[in-house]
Amino acid sequence: MAGAAADGLHPFVAVAFVEPAPVGERFGKRHWPLHVTLLRFDMAPEAAREAVSGALGVFGPPHVTVGHDADFGYRGRVRVSLVEPDTALQSLHDRIRVAVAAAGGRIHSPQHTGRGFRPHITVQGDRRVARGDRLILGAVSLVDMAPDGDTDWRLPVAEWAARSGQETAG
Template identity: 40%
Template sequence: MGAYVLVAFVLPVQAGLVFPRSGWPLHITLVRFDTRETADVVRSRFDGVLPARLGFGLRIGPDAQFGRNASVPVSLVEPEPALHRLHIDALEALGPQVHLPGAQHNRSNYRPHVTHAATRLFPGDQVSIRQAALVDMRPDNDPRLRQVLAVWEPA
């Protein structure tokens, strides 16, 4: 079964980018999922949905702590209807044939955020959502790496 995540990177990336598990570029997770479908089939599910939903701005809100023992520092994203619609449309495009680990964090419980890394965003920062990207969480079955399989931009 393939493990994937659909994200909106803060700064644009190119398809083919490979990075270490510990070296994610700043991003907002749209949906995390597992499927037995090929990456090409998954990509095609998003082709008709994502471009029409991209090209909006949002504002970064306060800092918070996520994860086990609240050990992961994040910057929350202020409520933005366009981002929530993008999340919902991505879920609907996937359909029932996918497994959603962490499903309790979807739909009305979706809490968009940007995890702090070597760099971070600050309350009040403005971000333009100009791209969505499909990321393979285990390219070539290697859990130490991540690979951007496809990117979508506004129609």
């Protein structure tokens, strides 16, 4: 497979989109729709889809509240809006993390997972959420971080709707 690492692992991220991001429609790496990242990991493509699907099963949509802004990343150069702690969102993160690890996936920045998980929505230019906004995260998507080996693009490859646990594949 083009773009796969020598070890057969491929970069993925599980997210809950706040803005539309249909399965099969790619976007540039600097033009992400607003989203909450649940887990960034490397894994073989089919194993990634199976791990996330198995972790989710049937889940209710987390209802979250946007908190204050913070600066993340190297030297605090990434502006984000934190998401207030939410047990349903933490549970989704934990379930995906455990399933990916159990299936042999390589989790990025493990210090930011589990108890270190700080859900947030990155500010994208003039696109952002505001403190106090209440959001319903109605689905979890699996995003390929290097479709066809091209790291300039991102591609949602599957989506699982809340409550049904049904997958939409592209």
